[in-house]
Amino acid sequence: MSDPRSSLGASTPLVQPLYQSSVYTLPDLDALDRIMNAEEPGFIYARDAHPNSRHLAALLAPLEEAEWALVTSSGMSALSAIFLATLSPGQRVVASTRLYGRTTQLLSQELARYGVKTEYVDTNDLVSMERSLSMPARLVLVETLSNPLLRVADIPALAKLSHAAGARLVVDNTFATPTLTRPLAMGADLVMESLTKMIGGHSDITLGLVAGRDDLLQELTQVASIWGLSANPFDCWLTERGLATLDLRMHAATRNAAVLADWLAEQPGVSKVYYPGRADHPDHALASKMMSGVFGNMLCFDLAGGREAVNRLFRQQSAVPFSPSLGNTTTTCSHPATTSHRHTSPAEKARQSITDGLVRMSVGIEPIEKTMAAMAIGLHVPNESKV
Ligand SMILES: Cc1ncc(COP(=O)(O)O)c(C=O)c1O
Numbered sequence: 001m002s003d004p005r006s007s008l009g010a011s012t013p014l015v016q017p018l019y020q021s022s023v024y025t026l027p028d029l030d031a032l033d034r035i036m037n038a039e040e041p042g043f044i045y046a047r048d049a050h051p052n053s054r055h056l057a058a059l060l061a062p063l064e065e066a067e068w069a070l071v072t073s074s075g076m077s078a079l080s081a082i083f084l085a086t087l088s089p090g091q092r093v094v095a096s097t098r099l100y101g102r103t104t105q106l107l108s109q110e111l112a113r114y115g116v117k118t119e120y121v122d123t124n125d126l127v128s129m130e131r132s133l134s135m136p137a138r139l140v141l142v143e144t145l146s147n148p149l150l151r152v153a154d155i156p157a158l159a160k161l162s163h164a165a166g167a168r169l170v171v172d173n174t175f176a177t178p179t180l181t182r183p184l185a186m187g188a189d190l191v192m193e194s195l196t197k198m199i200g201g202h203s204d205i206t207l208g209l210v211a212g213r214d215d216l217l218q219e220l221t222q223v224a225s226i227w228g229l230s231a232n233p234f235d236c237w238l239t240e241r242g243l244a245t246l247d248l249r250m251h252a253a254t255r256n257a258a259v260l261a262d263w264l265a266e267q268p269g270v271s272k273v274y275y276p277g278r279a280d281h282p283d284h285a286l287a288s289k290m291m292s293g294v295f296g297n298m299l300c301f302d303l304a305g306g307r308e309a310v311n312r313l314f315r316q317q318s319a320v321p322f323s324p325s326l327g328n329t330t331t332t333c334s335h336p337a338t339t340s341h342r343h344t345s346p347a348e349k350a351r352q353s354i355t356d357g358l359v360r361m362s363v364g365i366e367p368i369e370k371t372m373a374a375m376a377i378g379l380h381v382p383n384e385s386k387v
Contacts, residue, residue, distance in 0.1 A: 002065060017051075018233055019043075020233050022045070022046045023045055024044055026164065046230070048230070049221070049225075052234075053231045055240070056239055064178050064184055064193075067214075067217075068212065069210070070217060071209055073206065073207065073231050075174060075207075075208040076191065081227070085223045086138060090134065091138040094118075094121055094137045095142075096141065097121065097351075098143065099141070101343055104120075123158060124152075124282075136166070137167040138163055140158060140169045144290075148360040149353060150296075151314050152283035152286045163187070169183075169187065170188070170191075171339070177199060178251070179246060179250035180291045181290055186290070189212060189214060196211050199246055200239045201249055201329065201376055202241075202328065205238050205239055206235065207263040217309065250294070250296070256331075256363045256365065257297045257299050259372075260371060261275035264301045265278075265303075267379050270301050271377070297363040303359065305357060306356045307357065310356070312373075314378070316377050316381045317377045319374035320374045324339035326360075331371045337358060
């Protein structure tokens with residue numbers, strides 16, 4: 001059978017082809033040695049490397065202002081790869097008190113079993129950070145915009161404090177994306193993204209990214225292959241398609257989010273709105289400085305009626321669905337108390353203001369009037385008409 005690739009002649013596909021193959025063929029042992037010894041480009045086994053993840057990483061590295069990037073099977077595996085490549089038993093991590101719930105679990109439950117200790121600090125309180133970093137620490141971990149309440153990390157200040165203490169600053173940039181913030185350019189050592197969210201952009205993939213400027217790529221690549229954290233080709237291929245419109249989508253969704261946040265603040269039953277673009281957000285000034293006026297597509301609001309009011313909002317309308325993720329082209333809602341922070345203790349939830357009435361919205365790019373009309377149906381339903 002003739003090789004279909006040879007029938008392309010002088011033509012080259014405009015779009016990166018999908019290499020849906022878990023293994024490659026090699027002409028002889030010498031060729032295998034040359035690839036293994038990095039004397040020649042090539043691929044052998046997809047868990048080690050494949051053209052689609054390599055190509056996606058090459059597109060993402062300059063966006064993050066990184067020297068290199070590595071695509072992994074999920075945001076959580078990107079974090080796992082960072083921890084496995086940089087930490088040893090007995091070492092200490094200083095992490096933000098405001099992290100995605102699973103990230104806190106990864107540190108407190110999983111890494112703790114391997115003898116890694118984590119201290120949680122309010123990373124917006126730079127005095128507390130300096131005090132915590134007076135003890136040896138290997139890594140500092142923050143989210144640019146925290147999940148769910150969108151507190152903003154002062155990355156340049158945290159980078160200075162981390163480096164003075166000999167620690168690497170790792171930034172989870174998932175809620176911000178490189179459209180809003182490029183943490184490496186602000187002094188961070190490693191940036192990670194859940195590509196599953198706004199970068200993939202269509203809720204049809206699960207992938208993660210680690211990018212940096214130092215010499216960690218080889219170590220991370222090895223960890224990803226040995227621990228089985230590698231990305232699959234089709235998800236990489238789809239993510240390339242999403243990436244092409246990231247900036248367009250983020251700017252359109254940001255415009256929608258700003259309108260929606262102000263509208264929500266006027267609605268009956270809404271006791272509080274959290275959006276970094278609003279002057280009443282505690283980090284509005286910092287966000288204005290770090291994000292050059294683009295505050296992103298994520299917002300939260302609190303319903304005074306608690307869980308019942310949230311249930312009514314979700315049951316009364318389906319145009320803005322309860323769908324516990326973020327980053328789709330259409331607007332979706334989530335409920336941090338029962339999803340992303342389900343395993344957070346009641347005391348910690350209370351401390352972080354993650355109430356039963358808190359709704360998180362990932363704002364999309366559809367006409368925002370449509371979203372507001374659906375939300376109005378869900379919000380304006382009288383208390384007595386419980387369904
Ligand atoms: C801020 C943040 N980081 C990391 C993750 C994990 O990403 P993934 O679901 O792709 O593993 C999530 C998921 O929601 C997240 O919100």
